[in-house]
Amino acid sequence: MTATTVHQPTHREALWALEDAFERGDLITVFGRCTVEYDGRAASSLGVGRRLLVLKPDGTALVHTDENQKPVNWQPPGSEHHAAVRDGRLRVRSVHTSPDETLAVRFETVEQLSAMSVSGRRDLSVTGSEADLRNALLDRPALIESGFEPLATERPTDAGPIDLFGRDSDGRPVVVELKRRRVGPSAASQLQRYVAAIEREEGDNAAVRGILVAPSVTDRARRLLAEHELEFVAVEPPSSTGDAGENNTLDTEPAETNAFDLAVDDSAHDSAGDATGNDESEAAGTVPADEESN
Amino acid sequence: MTATTVHQPTHREALWALEDAFERGDLITVFGRCTVEYDGRAASSLGVGRRLLVLKPDGTALVHTDENQKPVNWQPPGSEHHAAVRDGRLRVRSVHTSPDETLAVRFETVEQLSAMSVSGRRDLSVTGSEADLRNALLDRPALIESGFEPLATERPTDAGPIDLFGRDSDGRPVVVELKRRRVGPSAASQLQRYVAAIEREEGDNAAVRGILVAPSVTDRARRLLAEHELEFVAVEPPSSTGDAGENNTLDTEPAETNAFDLAVDDSAHDSAGDATGNDESEAAGTVPADEESN
DNA sequence: CGTGCCAGGTGCCAT
DNA sequence: ATGGCACTTGGCACG
Numbered sequence: 084m085t086a087t088t089v090h091q092p093t094h095r096e097a098l099w100a101l102e103d104a105f106e107r108g109d110l111i112t113v114f115g116r117c118t119v120e121y122d123g124r125a126a127s128s129l130g131v132g133r134r135l136l137v138l139k140p141d142g143t144a145l146v147h148t149d150e151n152q153k154p155v156n157w158q159p160p161g162s163e164h165h166a167a168v169r170d171g172r173l174r175v176r177s178v179h180t181s182p183d184e185t186l187a188v189r190f191e192t193v194e195q196l197s198a199m200s201v202s203g204r205r206d207l208s209v210t211g212s213e214a215d216l217r218n219a220l221l222d223r224p225a226l227i228e229s230g231f232e233p234l235a236t237e238r239p240t241d242a243g244p245i246d247l248f249g250r251d252s253d254g255r256p257v258v259v260e261l262k263r264r265r266v267g268p269s270a271a272s273q274l275q276r277y278v279a280a281i282e283r284e285e286g287d288n289a290a291v292r293g294i295l296v297a298p299s300v301t302d303r304a305r306r307l308l309a310e311h312e313l314e315f316v317a318v319e320p321p322s323s324t325g326d327a328g329e330n331n332t333l334d335t336e337p338a339e340t341n342a343f344d345l346a347v348d349d350s351a352h353d354s355a356g357d358a359t360g361n362d363e364s365e366a367a368g369t370v371p372a373d374e375e376s377n
Numbered sequence: 378m379t380a381t382t383v384h385q386p387t388h389r390e391a392l393w394a395l396e397d398a399f400e401r402g403d404l405i406t407v408f409g410r411c412t413v414e415y416d417g418r419a420a421s422s423l424g425v426g427r428r429l430l431v432l433k434p435d436g437t438a439l440v441h442t443d444e445n446q447k448p449v450n451w452q453p454p455g456s457e458h459h460a461a462v463r464d465g466r467l468r469v470r471s472v473h474t475s476p477d478e479t480l481a482v483r484f485e486t487v488e489q490l491s492a493m494s495v496s497g498r499r500d501l502s503v504t505g506s507e508a509d510l511r512n513a514l515l516d517r518p519a520l521i522e523s524g525f526e527p528l529a530t531e532r533p534t535d536a537g538p539i540d541l542f543g544r545d546s547d548g549r550p551v552v553v554e555l556k557r558r559r560v561g562p563s564a565a566s567q568l569q570r571y572v573a574a575i576e577r578e579e580g581d582n583a584a585v586r587g588i589l590v591a592p593s594v595t596d597r598a599r600r601l602l603a604e605h606e607l608e609f610v611a612v613e614p615p616s617s618t619g620d621a622g623e624n625n626t627l628d629t630e631p632a633e634t635n636a637f638d639l640a641v642d643d644s645a646h647d648s649a650g651d652a653t654g655n656d657e658s659e660a661a662g663t664v665p666a667d668e669e670s671n
Numbered sequence: 672c673g674t675g676c677c678a679g680g681t682g683c684c685a686t
Numbered sequence: 687a688t689g690g691c692a693c694t695t696g697g698c699a700c701g
Contacts, residue, residue, distance in 0.1 A: 085427070086408055086488040088382050110429060110443060112406055114380055114493050124679040125505035133379070133495045135404060137429070141444035149404060149495045150435035152453055153696060159446055159681080181687095184679075194380040197489065199408050201427045201443045207450070211419035213692065237685095242562060242597070243690060244685085263692085267675060268536060272566040273691095276601075301674065303535070307570070418694040447681060451694080475672090478694070507677065537675065557678090561690065595689065673701090680696080686689075 086199040094173040097193045101166040101175070104138075104198035111138040111198050113175070116191040119146050119156045123184020129156060136175065136188055138164050144177040144186055158186040213263045216318065217247060220261070220296070224249070227259060227296060227316055242280040247296075255290055256281055262297035270295060271307040278313065380493040388467040391487045395460040395469075398432075398492035399661065405432040405492050407469070410485040413440050413450045417478020423450060430469065430482055432458050438471040438480050452480040459661045505614055507557045511541060514555070514590070514612070518543070521553060521590060521610055534574035541590075542575075549584055550575055556591035557614050564589060565601040572607065 089100050097113070104111045113136040119129035129146075134155070137145040144158035158177040162184075165176045173190040217236060224231045230252030238248040247259035258281055260274040278293040285291065293313040300308070300315050308315055383394050391407070398405045407430040413423040423440075428449070431439040438452035452471040456478075459470045467484040511530060518525045524546030532542040541553035552575055554568040572587035579585065587607040594602070594609050602609055 086384070088384065088489065088491075090380070090382065110441070112429070112491075114491070114495075121679075125503045127503045127679080133493070135406070135431070135493070135495065137441065139441075139444055143444065143446045145446070147404075147431065147433075150433055150437065150454060151697085152437045152439070152451060153680090157446060157679085159679090160444060182679090194493065195382065195491065197382075197406075197408070197491065199427070199429070199488065201408075201429060201441075207421055207423050209419050209421040209694075211694080239685095242601075265674090268570060269563065269567070269676090272570060273563070276562065276566060303537070303674085307536070415694070421694080445682080447693095447695090453694085453696080476694085503679075505679075559688095563691090597689085675700090676698090678695105678697085680693105682693080682695100683691090684689100685691105686687105 086197060088195060088197040090195055092193055092196060094168050094171055094190065094193060097173045097190075097196050098166055098168050100196050100198065101173075105164065105166075107198070107200065108140040109198040110140065110201040111196070112136065113138070113173075113190070113193065113197075114195045115173075115193040118189050118191075120187045120189075121156050121185070123179070124182055127156065131191060133194075138175070138177070142177070142179070144175075144188075146186075146188065156186060158184065162186075211263065213246075213261050216261050216263055216296075220247065220259075220318075226318060227294060228257075231257060240277060240280040241283065242276040245277050245281075248281075251292065255292055256285060258291060258293045260293070260295050262295070264297065265299045265301065266295060266297045266304055267301050268304045268307050270297070271304045271311070271313065274308075274313055275311045278311070380491060382489060382491040384489055386487055386490060388462050388465055388484065388487060391467045391484075391490050392460055392462050394490050394492065395467075399458065399460070401492070401494065402434040403492040404434065404495040405490070406430065407432070407484070407487060407491075408489045409467075409487040412483050412485075414481045414483075415450050415452075415478070417473070418476055421450065425485060427488075432469070432471070436471070436473070438469075438482075440480075440482065450480060452478065456480075457661060505557065507540070507555055510555050510557055510590075510612070510614060514541065514553075520612055521588060522551075525551065534571060535577065536570040536574035539571050539575075545586065549586055550579060552585060552587045554587070554589050556589070558591065559593040559595065560589060560591045560598055561595050562598045562601050564591070565598045565605070565607065568602075568607055569605045572605070 089096060092100065101111065116131055116133050118131050121127045132148065135147040137147065141160045142162035142164065143160045144162060144164065145154040146156040147154050158179055162177045162179040165178065167174050173193055175188045177186040220226055221233055224233050228251060231249055233247060233249040235248045236246065238245040245258050246261045249257050251257050258274065258277045260270060260277065262270055274293045274295050278291050281291045282289055294316055295308060295313060296316045296318055298319060299317060305315065383390060386394065395405065410425055410427050412425050415421045426442065429441040431441065435454045436456035436458065437454045438456060438458065439448040440450040441448050452473055456471045456473040459472065461468050467487055469482045471480040514520055515527055518527050522545060525543055527541060527543040529542045530540065531538040539552050540555040543551050543553070545551050552568065552571045554564060554571065556564050568587045568589050572585050575585045576583055588610055589602060589607060590610045590612050592613055593611060599609065
């Protein structure tokens with residue numbers, strides 16, 4: 084069986100199920116009336132209510148209610164889950180170190196507890212990202228400006244990495260900042276920082292141009308750009324919905340996905356549970372394990 | 378019963394359970410092997426794998442795997458959930474409009490499906506926010522500088538609202554930007570924008586000071602501050618562990634948030650209940666009207 | 672409903 | 687580890 088569930092368990096039965104699930108490294112969901120306390124980067128307290136608790140084998144904890152996409156409370160990956168029965172009530176604590184933070188869920192009643200082995204495949208490919216936009220523009224630099232010649236991406240500067248750096252047809256340095264969404268003032272500031280950094284690098288006489296590339300720009304940002312004599316070029320966001328896309332069937336390789344409609348088709352591109360003697364049993368589960376990713 | 382579960386249901390049984398759950402406005406969890414497709418603000422595709430699907434009565438959909446805090450795929454609140462059996466397989470689509478986006482989950486096998494009535498109480502209060510920091514500084518302006526006199530918070534300017542505005546003991550205008558965490562270059566830029574905006578307002582002769590208040594600052598940001606003659610004041614964030622005031626005891630409200638049921642009658646195709654003879658049954662659930670919040 | 676900005680942002684990848 | 691930044695950012699408050 085790949086998924087086990089206990090209904091209306093006693094708090095102690097729930098604890099046993101949790102211990103087993105921790106042992107197996109399962110994904111766990113617990114539903115019941117509970118209160119939640121968090122203390123760490125901030126502090127919060129949640130009164131009693133019916134909620135869904137999700138415990139992942141990587142140490143993640145999520146407390147979900149009725150609505151909203153984000154959990155009302157949570158604990159980041161790398162935490163260690165502890166379960167115990169105290170005063171006859173199931174209590175789940177999820178503890179993280181560095182930064183130190185703790186999530187404590189105290190159950191009044193446990194309606195249901197499920198454990199399932201989830202071999203999550205995360206071979207997700209997303210098109211329409213900023214990287215896609217950059218690649219599209221590298222393919223067709225004229226979309227930015229006729230005669231524009233890209234020289235580098237992520238070019239490092241004093242002020243951070245420049246999305247796209249190149250020269251115009253007159254040989255003047257051009258700093259290009261890419262945004263996949265409508266931009267506000269902060270993007271203008273960011274571009275300004277980069278332009279200033281390049282000007283410092285190249286010398287005072289250098290006339291460095293700055294171009295913000297995005298689908299659109301707010302009024303305020305447009306004014307800021309004008310103030311600093313920076314430019315704006317509009318590019319459309321990814322089409323996706325427009326035509327019969329059916330673009331991505333991914334397997335191993337990111338297959339040519341037409342990311343931006345303007346740009347033709349190019350792609351982008353445990354624990355141990357030891358009973359502590361008294362009326363306090365405990366179980367813990369986690370996965371710290373650093374794996375070299377990439 | 379407040380939580381119902383079906384184990385290893387047939388795809389059609391799962392559909393029935395979904396229909397009932399939609400009807401009741403339940404929080405739903407589905408576990409099984411599935412593929413996921415998303416198309417909207419971006420586009421993505423997820424190969425087959427064992428995952429947990431959470432459907433909320435407010436239209437939220439979450440696809441969770443084994444690890445990570447964020448779902449691998451999701452749909453924001455306000456979407457409409459549709460369920461159908463197609464080619465003998467359970468298929469859940471969650472559709473959002475404006476922005477248009479669709480999440481489609483196709484199940485190979487359904488291991489388990491649970492529905493639970495969740496009275497979500499979101500009576501959460503968090504301490505340690507930027508607002509907390511601001512209030513603390515309003516209480517003790519000397520923490521910023523001896524003689525500093527706060528005049529306004531969220532003071533509007535051309536460049537956006539200033540966290541805290543006041544005057545120093547010499548009567549010079551002071552722009553204060555608050556950050557609850559260690560700050561990078563963007564905060565320095567932000568402060569610089571605000572200072573420039575106030576200088577434009579007050580006239581050229583105005584010597585406007587800018588103070589960045591945060592626990593600490595990165596080297597690069599410190600350099601940027603120096604360049605623009607901006608200042609930095611280190612202030613520790615409020616210690617959550619110290620006093621942590623037991624803030625919220627909120628009133629008990631039944632909270633009639635049954636979302637699905639009321640909304641759905643307008644849907645064109647709604648063949649619920651009896652066997653639809655064919656291999657295509659469908660159910661839909663969504664969010665209701667907005668209730669006056671606050 | 673768009674605009675702007677904070678967030679316990681999260682996640683990713685660089686140094 | 688820290689830093690810098692993108693993100694289907696999410697969420698809220700305000701014009």
